[in-house]
Amino acid sequence: MSKLLLSFDFEDWHQLVHRSMGQADWDSRGRALERQTAAIFELLDELGAKATFFVLGLTAERYPDLVQAIAAKGHDLACHGYDHRRVPSQAKEEFRADVEHCAELVGRLAGKRPVGYRAPAFSITRETPWAYEVLAELGFRYDSSQYDSPRIPQRIRGMPRTPYRLELDEGREIWEYPVTVWPVRGRPLPMGGGAYWRALPTSVLRRALKEVTADNSHPVLYFHPYELDPQPLRATLSESPTPRQRALAAWKSVQRNPGRRLVADRIRAIARDYTLTSYEEAHGEVVERYGARPRSLSREGVVV
Numbered sequence: 001m002s003k004l005l006l007s008f009d010f011e012d013w014h015q016l017v018h019r020s021m022g023q024a025d026w027d028s029r030g031r032a033l034e035r036q037t038a039a040i041f042e043l044l045d046e047l048g049a050k051a052t053f054f055v056l057g058l059t060a061e062r063y064p065d066l067v068q069a070i071a072a073k074g075h076d077l078a079c080h081g082y083d084h085r086r087v088p089s090q091a092k093e094e095f096r097a098d099v100e101h102c103a104e105l106v107g108r109l110a111g112k113r114p115v116g117y118r119a120p121a122f123s124i125t126r127e128t129p130w131a132y133e134v135l136a137e138l139g140f141r142y143d144s145s146q147y148d149s150p151r152i153p154q155r156i157r158g159m160p161r162t163p164y165r166l167e168l169d170e171g172r173e174i175w176e177y178p179v180t181v182w183p184v185r186g187r188p189l190p191m192g193g194g195a196y197w198r199a200l201p202t203s204v205l206r207r208a209l210k211e212v213t214a215d216n217s218h219p220v221l222y223f224h225p226y227e228l229d230p231q232p233l234r235a236t237l238s239e240s241p242t243p244r245q246r247a248l249a250a251w252k253s254v255q256r257n258p259g260r261r262l263v264a265d266r267i268r269a270i271a272r273d274y275t276l277t278s279y280e281e282a283h284g285e286v287v288e289r290y291g292a293r294p295r296s297l298s299r300e301g302v303v304v
């Protein structure tokens, strides 16, 4: 059975949305992420799957117990930076400090320093090829920030579709795991996660993955905790609701979150055809398969 690498950008949607709205209590702890994490664990246990969690530092600080629970379950813990700022909005030294802050926090909670990184909004771009040198200097061994999506401005050119070894200065290297795109009429359709998994029917996702896995033994999928929330928006009920009111409230909840409820089911359906696994579990096979052909990144941000 072919493999798919399953990843989560582990961040608290409410924390980030409330911050962007300028709310005074944006950084307070809420119940949603606990519920979402429980739903992820339940799904992964049901499927017997391992995953890689790219943890946001801000979120790790507020929910240290959840980060420890991920580690206790045996999943990979990796970094999503601390502050969730796009890489090109940071100077090189700011980027270094942001990533180190996250690595230190996650390492302390997990008892093991993370070796994987994913940039917020897949934002290691042609403007910031130096990011890989910084990551390697900080001890990172793999990255998963490349996504050939038209929604990412100034994205790196010439990215291979499979994982590859990126040679850096002074004999250093880092492995890149690009997020899955599906070539349709010669153009990449970024179907590695997000809105595509809420919008595309399972049959289309199946077909896409069948074509993708013909050339790539380890395609990457990415999701967020909020996409697996079993109860994202609930109608408020009175203290003693009638069965009809209860049914109506439940219906409203289903009605308002159709795409989100489908994501878990689609992951379940795909898991019948593929083994879902984590980057670190698969890394040995990836090195064996793709290690022979190293690449490098030009100063203009082109993979050669």
Ligand SMILES: [Zn+2]
Residues within 6 Å of the ligand: 009, 011, 080, 084, 120, 121
């Ligand atoms: Zn993110």
